Amino acid sequence: MEAPQQHLQGFITTFGVTQGFGAVTVILVTVWAGHYRGGFTWRSNPDIEFNWHPVLMTLGMIFLYANSIMVYRAFRNNRKRRLKLVHMLTHVVAFIVVIIGLVAVFDSHNLHNPPLPNLYSLHSWIGLSSVILFACQWVSGFITFFFPGLQSPLRAAYMPVHVFFGLAGFISAVTAALLGLTEKALWTLKEDYGKLPTEAIMINFIGALLVAFAGLVIYLVTEPRFKRQPLPEDEMLLTSGLE
Template identity: 65%
Template sequence: MDNQRPRPEGFSVVFALIELTGALTIILMTVWLGYYHGGFSWRSNPALEFNWHPVLMTIGMIFLYADSIMVYRAFPNNSKRNLKLTHAIIHVIAFILSVIGLQAVFDSHNLATPPTPNLYTLHSWIGLVAVILFCCQWMSGLVTFLFPGLKPGLRAVYLPVHVFFGLMGFVCSLVAALLGLLEKAHWAVKDYKDLPPEGLLVNFIGVILMVFGSLVVYLVTEPQFKRHPRPEDEILLTGNLE
């Protein structure tokens, strides 16, 4: 089509690095918990059930969260209608995985002998803030942008707020993940101060997370990567003009 725009210079490299570091984080997280901490189970073994928590939260609240906020820049020539639907669907998948991940950590605490208190660490507080922001963002975005209920002027006013809190929620997820890694390292890695292989792996996961998050923030805030409006963007899901 003659209205197709080429991707800005450097975009493909940044996007590829994001996907690579994100996938590497998930793989290393799974290897760490599988190799050093016994693998995965469910309620029959609460200690191993916990291991689902870091993996699923990394996939849902970090990797998929990032993909959902990058979708407009990754596919600039797709219709805005399809991008909105894709954005919402990825959010739903991320939410489902996160709920399972949260269930895993609560079970691992409540079913332990003796039970372990919930929601007392800084990691859990910031993580809870991230999840709440994520849910509020999804609901507000659904009502404001996906369903054609609000007038264009109201959507335009709310859009910067939606973008800001969406990115803030992602940053909170990163901070929570880094704090969670630190907690787990201090509680479970023997002689962490001596940097054993497991300690090095944990630190390496944290560094990759920082690289991943920094690249995501750069990609979604860099003006040259912003999606340009298309003529059909003015058509709502109902097919009526705004």
């Protein structure tokens, strides 16, 4: 299949707006947890330790995850090899952040007096599935494209699967975040949610930003004319066996 024409009109602006939305989302989640939900401690106060959960999951499973996906389009003039390395390492950082975010929520349930049950809600089912999918994608991506690094036809066959489940995991993560926001709004604000106090508006606004961010990321990484075209060096790397 012939490669679509690369045509970058509007790319920089859209990419900038997307980064802005993503950054503002992470900042607002942090402000919400810090200001309305009591701030940040670790195990000394498990109820407040919880607050790391939304902040770190938004940072890891949404902002870093998205930036890792977008790296091929943002730095299109770099060698493929370097972009793959950045893609893989961003996911490593994201995964560490995510693990700490998961410890925070399990702690906040297990160290609560009396302990709260874990993993019963739709939020937890979809959220945990996204993290597991993310981990599987990392391992299979590493094996296929890094070490041992499979033969070209196998890489080519796996690539669309990797891309599909990469985007599916990202959309699931955003969905899980929206479910988490809804859970927290209903548990903490209860009937007051309907009166739309400042915190409720903030929660909904974070949700709306998440949707806008996700929509823009998906647009940026699926729009054919923004697709990175192989550089001459990519071919050389392939044929020289140095990749």
